[in-house]
Amino acid sequence: LDIVIKPADKNVGVVAIDVNVYESKSLQQLNNTEFYRRLDYNPNRKTFNLIKSQLEQLLNNKQINKTIHNSIIPKYPGLGIFYILPKIHKPHSPGRPIISNVQHSTHRLSKYLSKILSPFIPVLSNIASTDYNISHYVILKDTNHLLMEIERFNQFVNQNHLNLRNLTLLTADISSMYTNIPQDEGTQTLSHFIQKYCNLINFKLDHITLAILLKLVLENNYFTFKGFFYQQIKGTAMGTSCAPEYSNIYVFMQEIPIFQQFIRYLIRIFRFLDDVLLFWFLQDQQNQQSSILIKTFIETLNNNKHLQYNFEQSTKTINYLDLTITINHLLNRLETTLYTKPTNTFQYLHYESSHPRHIIQNIPLSLSNRITRICSSLTSRWEQYFLLFCRLLARQHDPLNLLNKILRYRDSNRIELVEKTFNKMFSITPSQIPSATPPPIVHKNIILPYNCQLPSFQQLFSKEFDIIVPDIYRFVYTLPTNLQRMLVRSKYPASFSTVPPIHHPPPTDVSACLEPDPY
Template sequence: MGSERELLPATIGRPGGFSNPLWILGSRYSVATAGCSGSRYENYKSKNFPPLTLNHYVDVFVQLVTKEFERIPRNRASDNLTRVQRRALIDLGHLDDIVIKPSDKGGNVVLWPRSMYEKEASRQLRDNVCYKRLTFNPLSKYKQELAAILELGVEEGVITQKQFSYLLPEHPAVATLYLLPKIHKGLENPPGRPIVAGNNSLSEPICRYIDHFLKPIVESLPSYLRDTTDILRRLDGIQLDQDALLVTCDVEALYTSIRHADGLEAVEKFLLMTDFEPETCEFILNLLRFALTHNFFLFGDLLYLQIQGTAMGAACAPSYANCFLGLWERRIFMLEPPALIEKVSLWGRFIDDILFVWHGSIDELGSFMDQLNNNNYNIKLTYKYGRTNMEFLDVLFNIESDGYISSNVYRKKTSTNSLLHATSSHPKPLISNIPVGQFLRMKRICSSDTFFEEQAKDLTNRFKERGYRQQDISKAYSRAKNTPRNNLLMQPKQKNPDNQGATEKSKGTCSEHRSSQE
């Protein structure tokens, strides 16, 4: 049996990229370091705890330690709520006809009538393509099936016995479904985003394990956008033609739209482009197949099985969805390019949000989007375009008269002042550093001093509304103002630069593998 470090390689090869760098935002052609050293999974300690009654000395020890803890003086935190506010919270908690949830976007707290909440959940769960009612609890049966997969992994030397114990929970809980209201799509009768809370569930450990391997693949995709800073860094200094359009696309209901066969095919193809052993690839696919086909959950007092898509809430769901769309992008840019593809440049994607530049007419753009929507992947794209500006994530991009792209902060209309209140019972250093982080974020996003000053003024007012001291606000503002924006856009340093040699070795391995596949 190989060592644990052999089972989780330190580096991973980049899957095949797109052929034309003009189409790719920031074209990522270097091999990504996976950081798959395996230590994260080697060192998981057993959760088994022996009964204290087995040993009298242990029992006495626990009693003595407990008494010592009881002698420690307790500093009771002062209540930062008035009696009226505290009473109001208790009364709200006792109301059965409302459901209190955070909004899907915008940081709001939403009081959702329970009848409306349950009606929206029923509407989604009646979709026989995605969900199926269960008449029994399959937990014991599913646990046995997972144990068989893991035992095979141990026999083949893919995982150790310690990893087996971690990946198979002894007393798993049943996952539950809840909805987050999408009030940005409508304040009256808003749709809900389904989230499966799988904490301590049967699939939670294997989903984390799967994500450990898929994340490096996702980060090496040519279209991959890590975050807002990554987008700003790549668009910095870009000059566009006079007739260029900024276009954003959104993949509708991505997580529930991915057919299991299509998603597994995408992951398999990308795994085969790495230097993982065949047994490791097969083991990851078996675990992923189990996680997809055994995702059952409770809503109310009814059990459901998800038969299409992946659970939003699973640790591997974003990476899985990224791999799926990565294969689709590979098809449209390399294998089966649609007409007018040559009019696309700077294509980048943050999970299901796509940004690109269009060098054609509006009618041609419509024709191009129709072709993208005519696919065998069950993908449906909606899009917006702008000749002078376009919002993407939390940034408003503007095309200036000289063709250069400027950026400003974008906030949705439904966004509220959700900054943590200064009197919140959090550590004081944490609260005092919130203004610093927020003003630095403004400086990073705003491409001009004028934009920054406008946003800083608005941010100052919002901090004052939340009880922050003017001294802390001014200090944070000055620090951000005096920080060069280029410093905030710099590429973060690699956590483990010593892996460079291993990365170079992985490049050759993966290139040879791709050549043999082609």
């Protein structure tokens, strides 16, 4: 039996797929001529020369400077590699198409576009407030950000004496967001956005130059699968660096006018990429009236044929990201607890793994920290502590270490822990460091292969050879070869080139391994 091994979508496990099924699911995507076109030639050299020529022309026209030009010019010709990640959390396990563009001729350009567009994402909330009079539209950075916003909402409810029996929770995901945004319309939307809002940040390009660079990335998305060459003709690929920023801005410009029409009922709007969370509030609402209004809102939002929102709604509890959000009618507040997908196998690192010991020892600490931050009630918190203890015990972790690490955060102030974690990840930037503070050390890395039996080189040099390693140098260890790195590849194996696909494969579901080997 020939198999392909891939990580599951959403990082919920590892999947072994029959090669016929994998190829069939891949070709089901690639044979869709609305999104992909198969080529009868190798576009590699042509694409490389085109991009170099266009960038040289922009440099000669002084639309970009020499520094920008040198940072985005491709060094070598290269194409993307197509693969799919099985969505085992969905019926029949469809594949999520990914194009690895690390070797692509547009990779450096796409990274640059991501860098210059990313500062716009935090200011989308300000644009919603100033231009559309929506003061509670939030682009989420992570779960901690949402937890902080929910706490602020609870304070808002308390201060304004709102009755949460009038609240409906709505979540939505945008179907295949990256691949459904038309390239021409997306480029025009981004160009108009930059033209209007470039003064909000220190944006270095004019809107015309941005449109040219963006089209180079979108229209030259060539890749290979099974030795054949393809071009993506609609949307942008998951895998190209600028896709999140490009899609975020496009979706914002499409949805914000519709949110404005229903602002009377939408008291909170959250979005994390293609996942949306809405708090719908209708004072003294009648169920029938609320249902009609929500239905009208959803139909209006889905009038855009390129962006289709798949909604779920509840007046009690709903899942969003890794949270389960519940309306506590007794306390008149929102409560949160940890949500895990049913397909999660909880295959944490085994205690006998050759990973560095400090990583193994701190797994229960980091996971209990997460539980403490997410679970707002003591009942759910202790329930999750117990489940974590059992799952790590099954991975042969030391029981005493588990108890000490898991219970370390039991008395911590949950909100302070959330804010501390959030600030550590997002708020501390070089511009916020006081001028009196000495600049951080720019290290020179000494890169070595990692092995658990290697001693600390700094201690070895100082004790055995009486050599003091200056602070400017630090030892950095590469990841060792492991089974996953040996077995999981983006590129489709050449040995499978003669495998015939199943042209009409039956719907396939995933079977969990009931007794996974602990190693």
